[in-house]
Amino acid sequence: KRGLPLPPGPPRRYITGNLHQLPTSQPWLKYADWAKEHGPIISLRVFHRTEIILNSAKAATDLLDARSLIYSDRPPSWMATLAGRARSVFLLSSAHPWFSRYRKMLHAGLSRRTAQAQAWRPAQELQLGVLIRGLAEKPEAFVGLIRTFVASTALKIAYGYDVSTDDDFFVTLIEDGANAMTKLIQPFFLIEIFPFLRFLPAWFPFARFKRVLQANRKMLDDIEIIPFEWAKNKIETGTHSDSFFSQYFVPSDSGSGHGPHGDEEREILKWTAGSIYGGGAHTTASAIASFFLFMSTHPTVQKRAQDEIDAHLCGAGRLLTLEDQKALPYVSALIKEVLRSAPVAPLGLKHRVTQDDVYNGLFIPKGGTIIANIWAIAHDDEVYPDPFAFDPTRHLGENPQRDPFDLVIGYGRRVCPGAALAEDTLFLAISNILAAFTISKALDGEGKETEPCVEWRTATVTFPLNLRCRIVPRSPDIIASLAVAQ
Numbered sequence: 001k002r003g004l005p006l007p008p009g010p011p012r013r014y015i016t017g018n019l020h021q022l023p024t025s026q027p028w029l030k031y032a033d034w035a036k037e038h039g040p041i042i043s044l045r046v047f048h049r050t051e052i053i054l055n056s057a058k059a060a061t062d063l064l065d066a067r068s069l070i071y072s073d074r075p076p077s078w079m080a081t082l083a084g085r086a087r088s089v090f091l092l093s094s095a096h097p098w099f100s101r102y103r104k105m106l107h108a109g110l111s112r113r114t115a116q117a118q119a120w121r122p123a124q125e126l127q128l129g130v131l132i133r134g135l136a137e138k139p140e141a142f143v144g145l146i147r148t149f150v151a152s153t154a155l156k157i158a159y160g161y162d163v164s165t166d167d168d169f170f171v172t173l174i175e176d177g178a179n180a181m182t183k184l185i186q187p188f189f190l191i192e193i194f195p196f197l198r199f200l201p202a203w204f205p206f207a208r209f210k211r212v213l214q215a216n217r218k219m220l221d222d223i224e225i226i227p228f229e230w231a232k233n234k235i236e237t238g239t240h241s242d243s244f245f246s247q248y249f250v251p252s253d254s255g256s257g258h259g260p261h262g263d264e265e266r267e268i269l270k271w272t273a274g275s276i277y278g279g280g281a282h283t284t285a286s287a288i289a290s291f292f293l294f295m296s297t298h299p300t301v302q303k304r305a306q307d308e309i310d311a312h313l314c315g316a317g318r319l320l321t322l323e324d325q326k327a328l329p330y331v332s333a334l335i336k337e338v339l340r341s342a343p344v345a346p347l348g349l350k351h352r353v354t355q356d357d358v359y360n361g362l363f364i365p366k367g368g369t370i371i372a373n374i375w376a377i378a379h380d381d382e383v384y385p386d387p388f389a390f391d392p393t394r395h396l397g398e399n400p401q402r403d404p405f406d407l408v409i410g411y412g413r414r415v416c417p418g419a420a421l422a423e424d425t426l427f428l429a430i431s432n433i434l435a436a437f438t439i440s441k442a443l444d445g446e447g448k449e450t451e452p453c454v455e456w457r458t459a460t461v462t463f464p465l466n467l468r469c470r471i472v473p474r475s476p477d478i479i480a481s482l483a484v485a486q
């Protein structure tokens with residue numbers, strides 16, 4: 001195998017490889033350009049590390065899905081290990097004995113088919129009411145309202161916790177911890193290339209990362225520990241409400257839970273419950289925010305979706321529920337088109353291959369990092385003709401184009417365990433926002449429409465940049481029905 005060529009890619013320098021060419025802004029665009037030049041699978045080298053980027057759905061599913069047994073590991077992150085986060089759901093090695101236990105627990109707790117998942121409906125619908133009322137009262141604050149909606153949904157489902165205000169204690173705790181982690185990892189990336197640096201003593205001049213880590217360690221640990229202790233206390237005092245946490249913490253002999261039996265199971269519950277906010281909040285917020293942007297730029301699409309909803313509701317001023325989904329195919333197609341046009345995680349999360357492999361005559365070396373360029377896959381004109389047109393009808397009819405949902409939620413044994421929950425939350429939020437409001441371009445000081453910025457932030461989970469819209473109520477009935485329900 002080792003005699004075969006690596007996937008092609010841009011020319012490298014002798015020692016540093018492609019380091020000088022790594023794009024710092026929206027790297028998925030540059031990778032897609034390189035794929036046009038070199039083919040759908042490209043490789044980059046940074047010092048001695050190889051990164052393989054898969055830019056087509058076929059390559060991603062052939063390798064990450066069909067050969068998932070060897071393609072589902074994560075590249076080790078020394079900074080994350082030093083920060084005590086190597087056991088987080090997102091980073092845990094697929095070879096670790098806890099890996100399948102995490103996956104099983106999340107699958108059972110979040111999958112749509114289980115009875116447990118039905119228990120999340122009231123939480124989703126309650127938070128939805130808060131969102132719609134908030135949009136009616138303070139439309140200019142819509143970005144904050146979206147963030148509160150997803151945070152409240154995630155924390156209610158994970159721990160049974162009610163988010164109270166905009167500066168909620170748990171949300172601030174988790175967000176500050178996650179921001180600190182991002183800031184910690186980026187500037188010290190050399191430790192990932194030269195792991196021996198981790199042995200430097202903290203006082204050593206080049207070991208500033210160790211001192212910074214030590215200073216932040218407690219804040220990072222608190223992300224999972226404080227909600228864990230809060231939820232545990234609620235159960236012990238009999239004041240809890242049903243949640244993912246309570247289902248696994250309440251003892252199995254009580255008849256209502258699956259109770260953890262020891263320290264190890266509690267530790268597993270700590271990480272899995274923590275991953276619901278970590279995996280679900282920013283991703284769902286990103287998709288809802290992109291929906292607002294596309295509605296402001298595509299009034300005809302918005303009108304067609306609203307007409308479909310109005311015809312279905314026949315004047316009944318009520319909230320739409322998941323039972324209405326089947327009757328609203330255009331709205332469902334619109335949601336797919338949002339996820340395709342603006343993939344929430346344009347490069348997914350990195351995988352690692354655990355054995356030497358060969359694909360189409362190309363050598364994929366053991367230990368190589370594998371990246372699915374989800375953005376390129378979702379904009380591949382062989383799968384989605386005219387890929388930059390925002391057109392929900394591509395997902396309708398007898399021969400719909402490939403369902404983007406299957407391509408944007410990751411691959412193989414790492415596929416997103418919250419996908420069904422995300423799909424339900426997005427349907428509830430988007431269909432009801434369309435029923436109750438019309439979204440258009442923001443107005444300037446003279447009352448004229450301004451052109452929106454159609455760009456997304458460079459991050460693992462992206463978000464529209466400088467998002468501004470005008471939101472006007474169109475169904476006072478729906479908003480009023482919420483007040484009555486309250």
Ligand code: HEM
Nearest residue numbers: 090275276279280283344348349409410411414416418422
């Ligand atoms: C629009 C919404 C969402 C999108 C597009 C999305 C997408 C993704 C992607 C691309 C991955 C990486 C998979 C891979 O490595 O191949 C992932 C992982 C993950 N997602 Fe989601 N996600 C969404 C919502 C959610 C929700 C609501 C939750 C939790 C309730 C969640 C929890 C997770 C977790 C825990 C992982 C890590 C899985 C692992 O490493 O084994 N996600 N998601």
